[in-house]
Amino acid sequence: MSSSRAAESSLLALNQQEELEDLPREYPLSTSEDEGDSDGERKHQKLLEAISSLDGKNRRKLAERSEASLKVSEFNASSEGSGEKLVLSDLLEPVKTSSSLAAVKKQLNRVKSKKTVELPLHREEIERIHREVAFNKTSQVLSKWDPVVQKNRQAEQLVFPLSKQQSVFAPIEHVVSGWKARTPLEQEIFNLLHKNKQPVTDPLLTPMEKASLKAMSLEEVKMRRAELQRARALQSYYAARARREKKIKSKKYHKLLKKGKAKQALKEFEKLRKVNPAAALEELEKLEKARMMERMSLKHQNSGKWAKSKAIMAKYDLEARQAMQEQLARNKELMQKIQVASESAEEEGVAEEEGEPFVPDMVNEVQVKASGPNPWMFRNHSSDTKEAEVQGDPEELAEPAAQEAPESEEEGPVVAEEILLKEFEERRSLRQKSGLKQITKPVGSQETKDPSSQGVLSELRALSQKLNRENHQSRKQELSSTRTVLAVQREEPAGEEEEPLLLQRPERARTLDELEELGKEGCFQNKELPRAAVEGQQWERNPSNHLSVPKEKKRKEQMIDLQNLLTTKSPSMKSLAVPTTEELEDEEERDQRQMIKEAFAGDDVIRDFLKEKREAVEASKPKDVDLTLPGWGEWGGVGLKPSAKKRHRFLIKAPEGPPRKDGNLPNVILSEKRNIRAAAHQVRMLPYPFTHHQQFERTIQTPIGSTWNTQRAFQKLTMPKVVTKPGHIIKPIKAEDVGYRSSSRSDLSVVQRNPKRLSIRHKKQLKKNSVD
């Protein structure tokens, strides 16, 4: 009802406005004209109309009167003058003269300038608009989740709970604050703590400590501060220096630096050894540890990038070759155990010889030729050559000396470590109190420079000498009593010195065969070892003699080493015998073949197969259909056959099938029949996400098991889509989880932010309720 009224009123207002707009045009006109004038005009118009209606069409209109009628009824508006509108100005005309209405006119003018307010929308309509706006806003807010949702749906693996909960460490004070001492024991402890004023909260300092802290005088504090400042300055200075040095790119500089450091270390070690053996031992341990670390790191293996590149270059580049050798030497050294070197080195020697798969042959060849720090040779030497060269005649020493000069440079970096090693050797030998001591120094520099052939020779020589010596010794030992042993030991060095001179000539003339014999002798010598052990026991009783035991041991090793050498040599010596054995093998094989032939004499697999194939081909061929009916049109009975003509007539020849796929494959039968059993296991339709059968086949054909894949790949292929932790609560996704800022305002606050509207509604409800 109200709305309709409002509509009416608005309509009225609209009309008014229209008329008001008309006003300015007609106002002046109407005011200036008098009554008579307008009358005349009207008459004139009538006349015009009459003329125009003469043609007969508008006859009826003629009957209408456009004059103001004489009888004006207040009940119905006359229809006269309907062609014209009633204009506001007409109404105002009579007012014109009265001045008291000026105010009204003014008001009217003001109204004219103003526009009317639009009709308010329907309440439901308003709510609808509100809802729509709110919905749009909300969907905008939600669309920020689109990428997250998309990502999570496509993710190969989702791990829940999404946010890793950091375990929170509650400070002890917090824990303690909510806890009270109840049991007598607890109370006692608390009493004690309180008595000492042990603070429970942060900072954990007793009043005493605090007081002592405070007690520091000003000067002290100043001094302390200055000290700290200085320390800080020094530290920063050192740091800057270290940084500067670290930045230097020159390799040479770093090399030199390292060398220098090594030397320094060596010197210090020397000193330490003299001054404080225990500390030196510790130092040694450190070195050992460093070696272990190096060994673990595999830095000096030739599997590294650098080493591989060098291995390629080594063929053409002398420097690269040298670098490579250096590195190998270093590796060998590191792999050596220092303390038990004499025992293990030889045993390892053989194994490690094979241990370099990556080194190209030429590198090794070069080593052999140049006999630089060839680790293999070097190892075998390390203990033996010393003794060999102990007896080394001046000639031999002179020979390597000639080669020494060009090679001395490349050995530079290795030397330091070698020397260090030598030191250890020396220490050992010192303990043995053998005569070696005098000569170790020169040996250290010489041994590596021996050319290989000479090395071998000298080794052999040394061995023979040793054998001789042993014989000598045993003879002596047999003769002498246990008490005299010590004396023998002391004499020994002298003997060693003498013997080489005596034995030198014959040894050189010896051939390999003789050497072998010698080796056997060595074996015999080895068998004498138990006896040596007995002797050892005897010496043990005599504590002063214990030093000689290691020596004996060493000799043992040397014997074993000899054996090794000889066994490795043997194949080349037996090379003459090889062809005969091969012939034998051939014969054996032939025999074998013969036997197999005889055993399977009856089976002709190939023929069987061909037969089978023929049958298969026959079976797969389309058959002719014979429709002849015997007895029709001729005599029938047992033994009678239909005539050839008839047969020919009624035989329907089968069309020739497509060519067989295995026609050109003599060893294969291809069956094109559908295997029903297999079909039960096959997919008939292309499943949904795939668009092409090849895609599907590819996914099926790539195996995912660990039988076909590496461990890594297997793990990756079998990664579960969703991973959850048992016993962990999975919270709904949060904006913070995915890196969004969560809506900063809380939901609640926003609800209360427009309390006006709410409260109004609320009040209304309350009112309603109260009325009810």
Place this chain on the structure above:
Amino acid sequence: MKVKMLSRNPDSYVRETKLDLQRVPRNYDPTLHPFEVPREYVRALNATKLERVFAKPFLASLDGHRDGVSCLAKHPKSLATVLSGACDGEVRIWNLTKRKCIHMIQAHEGFVRGICTRFCGTSFFTVGDDKTVKQWKMDGPSFGEEEEPLHTILGKTVYTGIDHHWKEAVFATCGQQVDIWDEQRSSPICSMTWGFDSISSVKFNPVETFLLGSCASDRNIVLYDMRQATPLKKVILDMRTNTICWNPMEAFIFTAANEDYNLYTFDMRALDTPVMVHMDHVSAVLDVDYSPTGKDFVSASFDKSIRIFPVDKSRSREVYHTKRMQHVICVKWTSDSKYIMCGSDEMNIRLWKANASEKLGVLTSREKAATDYNQRLKEKFQHHPHIKRISRHRHLPKSIYSQIQEQRVMKEARRRKELNRIKHSKPGSVQRVSEKKKRVVAVVK
């Protein structure tokens, strides 16, 4: 005699240290491992069979209620605690590890219509047929204290559902209208209404927490915005929706459990077509709950079974039933996504495994690898007929089975009729309406 020595590089088999793993040389040359597809197929087949062999989902039944269980609630902080309300107004708090009731309250007269826990887990709210909203302490009274609610709000009308805000001290009830309450006040801070029918359930969005969804008995689902205190949109479906559940990982997705045996997953920004129609139930769906991973949901139905649906599939992957389980009224997926609880008419709460054949307890790494591999194999060969048949095979009670057959026939008849109608009318005059669109009557702005 020529002797050939076997020589191996010790680098390839010797460990650097004792603590290293043993090196097991393995030749991956494919010629040495032929028939990969058949072998994997057999493995997949075996894995599928074993999965069915080990599928024993039923874990426990919690009995103690003296009337049908009408509502369930999860504890937000403790996995072992579950709350349930019954039709006789009793609320019980259960310990799942002990499988025992640890606390019992006579909360209301008549039904407990709704129950929800506060986000901090210290208290919970119940609404009942006695027109009250009550807040209770989770721990129960200490010795000698009377069991009394922390707060009680007396309302004008019956409340049919309640849900608590996920972060703030606000909760929403529904009945004649959706009311949003501050915990501290005894009158709602705002109430929203659209239409005049009673609202059966209201749920807060767990991600965008200012959003609410409700479903009324005049077949519509209405969405609200708490911040602007206004409804947003309304969708009218073919039949009444019993409850809705929001996806906890996808803010704009919710699923509605409908009386027409189906569930509808909607994107709330485009309500005119459901994203997915999930059908397999043979009777009205009464409750639905999402797995916390947001990948699956579980639905409880009047047909005495619960089903698990993947969100993006229209068919269920699992159906659970027992002989004794009657109409399932409420269902919940536990917050570690491993278990499912359902409360049913015959006064029991049942605990199920979410993954029927999963081995419970700690797995060794090898076991884990094996299960992962088997899972992947099953996925890879899922389209092969044998494997598909075995993995889909479920035993169903006769009532459900025959219902399914019957409905299949009905559906087929309907489809045939529609096809015939299209065939026998002027081309273009009868349009085919997709199954998804068919169920949405209107979207009201």
